[in-house]
Amino acid sequence: MSLDLPVFRYHPDPLTSGSIRESAETCACCNRATGWIYTATFYTAHEVSGGLCPWCIADGSAAERFAGEFTDSYGLADVSEEILHEVTRRTPGFHAWQDPHWLVHCHDAAAFIGEIGYTELAAHPEALDQLRQDLRTGGWHDAAQLEQFLSHLGEGASAMLFRCTVCGTRLAYADAS
Ligand SMILES: [Zn+2]
Ligand SMILES: [Zn+2]
Numbered sequence: 001m002s003l004d005l006p007v008f009r010y011h012p013d014p015l016t017s018g019s020i021r022e023s024a025e026t027c028a029c030c031n032r033a034t035g036w037i038y039t040a041t042f043y044t045a046h047e048v049s050g051g052l053c054p055w056c057i058a059d060g061s062a063a064e065r066f067a068g069e070f071t072d073s074y075g076l077a078d079v080s081e082e083i084l085h086e087v088t089r090r091t092p093g094f095h096a097w098q099d100p101h102w103l104v105h106c107h108d109a110a111a112f113i114g115e116i117g118y119t120e121l122a123a124h125p126e127a128l129d130q131l132r133q134d135l136r137t138g139g140w141h142d143a144a145q146l147e148q149f150l151s152h153l154g155e156g157a158s159a160m161l162f163r164c165t166v167c168g169t170r171l172a173y174a175d176a177s
Helices: 054-058 061-065 081-090 118-122 125-137 143-151
Strands: 020-022 036-038 111-116 158-163 170-175
Touching (some): 054 061, 061 081, 111 170, 118 125, 125 143, 125 170
Antiparallel strands (some): 020 036, 111 158
16 A cells, blocks of 8 residues: 555645545546545546546646546635646545535635534634634624534534645635535
8 A cells, every 4th residue: 555645735635534545446547546546526528437546636637638627716716826726626626515615815725624523623713713704704693593503513514624825724614415
């Protein structure tokens, strides 16, 4: 078993997040069985017969060959085109109920850490506060209901945790079925 997977600046641990897993499957792009296969979203109009390996994600060949993207560009309006393309074309996406999207901090895309519940989110108070603020801004005015929702994250709805690649601040958004 080899652990020398490509380095993904915006998704540093795709094994823990579940986006890449060990597999004997052959990559639909390079036709090699690398031992690892991508399991999350890939948006393309082309027929892709099978999974993709982490290397074809990292070097952009899968996105180029199938004219596809791993993540929607929603939320990435404030970053350079270079960063946008690194996230959408050369970074593994992740599993979510709604279309997954990326968070931005310090004018750079943040690094996706994983799906978490309330206990883990509460360990990062700045992320909890920011999520509470975002939900209020988004129209959630009943404070008691909002706290109820937050404290039950991990049961049905969950939080997607990111870390700013520049300052290290944790950020989150809520994902619900
Ligand atoms: Zn490949
Ligand atoms: Zn930051």
